[in-house]
Amino acid sequence: MSAIDTTRFRDALLEERKRVAAAIENLHEDHQGSMADESGEDAVFDNHLADTATETYDRELDYTLEENSEHVLTEIDGALRRIADGSFGRCRTCDGLIPEERLEALPWATECIDCRRREERG
Ligand SMILES: [Zn+2]
Helix, strand or coil: CCCCCHHHHHHHHHHHHHHHHHHHHHHHHHHHHHHHHHHCCHHHHCCCHHHHHHHHHHHHHHHHHHHHHHHHHHHHHHHHHHHHHCCCCECCCCCCECCHHHHHHCCCCCCCHHHHHHHHHC
Protein backbone atom coordinates (compact mmCIF):
# COMPACT_ATOMS: atom_id res chain seq x y z
CA MET A 1 0.00 0.00 0.00
CA SER A 2 1.40 3.35 -0.99
CA ALA A 3 0.99 6.30 1.30
CA ILE A 4 -0.65 9.45 0.00
CA ASP A 5 1.21 12.71 0.19
CA THR A 6 -1.16 14.27 2.69
CA THR A 7 0.86 17.49 3.10
CA ARG A 8 -0.26 18.64 -0.33
CA PHE A 9 -3.90 17.92 0.45
CA ARG A 10 -3.68 19.48 3.88
CA ASP A 11 -2.40 22.70 2.33
CA ALA A 12 -5.19 22.69 -0.23
CA LEU A 13 -7.79 21.99 2.48
CA LEU A 14 -6.49 24.73 4.75
CA GLU A 15 -6.54 27.15 1.82
CA GLU A 16 -10.11 26.20 0.92
CA ARG A 17 -11.14 26.40 4.56
CA LYS A 18 -9.87 29.96 4.76
CA ARG A 19 -11.83 30.88 1.65
CA VAL A 20 -15.09 29.30 2.86
CA ALA A 21 -14.72 30.78 6.35
CA ALA A 22 -14.27 34.24 4.82
CA ALA A 23 -17.38 33.72 2.69
CA ILE A 24 -19.40 32.73 5.77
CA GLU A 25 -18.13 35.77 7.62
CA ASN A 26 -19.26 38.01 4.78
CA LEU A 27 -22.73 36.50 4.92
CA HIS A 28 -22.93 37.08 8.67
CA GLU A 29 -21.90 40.70 8.26
CA ASP A 30 -24.62 41.26 5.66
CA HIS A 31 -27.24 39.89 8.04
CA GLN A 32 -26.14 42.06 10.92
CA GLY A 33 -26.36 45.11 8.69
CA SER A 34 -29.92 44.47 7.53
CA MET A 35 -31.13 43.56 11.02
CA ALA A 36 -29.88 46.87 12.38
CA ASP A 37 -31.71 48.72 9.60
CA GLU A 38 -34.99 46.98 10.35
CA SER A 39 -34.99 47.57 14.09
CA GLY A 40 -35.12 51.29 13.41
CA GLU A 41 -38.10 50.95 11.10
CA ASP A 42 -40.60 48.91 13.07
CA ALA A 43 -43.44 51.34 12.35
CA VAL A 44 -43.37 50.92 8.58
CA PHE A 45 -42.48 47.25 8.60
CA ASP A 46 -46.05 45.92 8.30
CA ASN A 47 -47.08 48.40 5.63
CA HIS A 48 -44.58 47.19 3.08
CA LEU A 49 -45.55 43.62 2.46
CA ALA A 50 -44.06 43.56 -1.03
CA ASP A 51 -40.74 44.85 0.17
CA THR A 52 -40.72 42.48 3.08
CA ALA A 53 -41.40 39.51 0.82
CA THR A 54 -38.49 40.42 -1.43
CA GLU A 55 -36.27 40.86 1.55
CA THR A 56 -37.24 37.50 2.99
CA TYR A 57 -36.56 35.88 -0.34
CA ASP A 58 -33.12 37.43 -0.57
CA ARG A 59 -32.34 36.33 2.90
CA GLU A 60 -33.41 32.76 2.27
CA LEU A 61 -30.98 32.65 -0.62
CA ASP A 62 -28.28 33.86 1.72
CA TYR A 63 -29.11 31.24 4.30
CA THR A 64 -28.96 28.49 1.71
CA LEU A 65 -25.56 29.72 0.68
CA GLU A 66 -24.51 29.85 4.30
CA GLU A 67 -25.75 26.33 4.94
CA ASN A 68 -23.78 25.04 1.98
CA SER A 69 -20.68 26.87 3.08
CA GLU A 70 -20.98 25.54 6.59
CA HIS A 71 -21.52 22.08 5.19
CA VAL A 72 -18.31 22.37 3.17
CA LEU A 73 -16.52 23.65 6.26
CA THR A 74 -17.63 20.56 8.17
CA GLU A 75 -16.41 18.34 5.33
CA ILE A 76 -13.05 20.12 5.27
CA ASP A 77 -12.66 19.77 9.03
CA GLY A 78 -13.46 16.08 8.73
CA ALA A 79 -10.82 15.64 6.03
CA LEU A 80 -8.23 17.48 8.13
CA ARG A 81 -9.08 15.20 11.05
CA ARG A 82 -8.61 12.16 8.83
CA ILE A 83 -5.23 13.49 7.72
CA ALA A 84 -4.29 13.85 11.38
CA ASP A 85 -5.40 10.34 12.35
CA GLY A 86 -4.03 8.71 9.19
CA SER A 87 -7.30 7.55 7.64
CA PHE A 88 -7.28 10.20 4.92
CA GLY A 89 -7.69 8.83 1.39
CA ARG A 90 -9.41 5.65 2.53
CA CYS A 91 -12.92 4.78 1.50
CA ARG A 92 -15.15 4.61 4.56
CA THR A 93 -17.30 1.94 2.92
CA CYS A 94 -14.89 -0.58 1.36
CA ASP A 95 -11.71 0.61 3.09
CA GLY A 96 -9.97 0.80 -0.31
CA LEU A 97 -7.75 3.68 -1.33
CA ILE A 98 -9.48 6.63 -2.93
CA PRO A 99 -7.59 7.48 -6.16
CA GLU A 100 -5.50 10.62 -5.81
CA GLU A 101 -7.11 12.24 -8.84
CA ARG A 102 -10.46 12.00 -7.07
CA LEU A 103 -8.97 13.55 -3.95
CA GLU A 104 -7.54 16.32 -6.06
CA ALA A 105 -10.99 17.14 -7.38
CA LEU A 106 -12.64 16.63 -3.98
CA PRO A 107 -10.11 16.56 -1.13
CA TRP A 108 -12.83 15.82 1.44
CA ALA A 109 -14.19 12.78 -0.41
CA THR A 110 -14.91 9.97 2.04
CA GLU A 111 -15.67 7.24 -0.50
CA CYS A 112 -14.13 5.84 -3.64
CA ILE A 113 -16.04 6.42 -6.86
CA ASP A 114 -17.41 2.87 -6.97
CA CYS A 115 -18.97 3.10 -3.52
CA ARG A 116 -20.22 6.61 -4.17
CA ARG A 117 -21.96 5.48 -7.36
CA ARG A 118 -23.45 2.47 -5.63
CA GLU A 119 -24.83 4.72 -2.92
CA GLU A 120 -26.28 7.15 -5.43
CA ARG A 121 -28.10 4.35 -7.19
CA GLY A 122 -29.60 3.45 -3.82
ZN1 LIG B 1 -15.12 2.15 -1.66
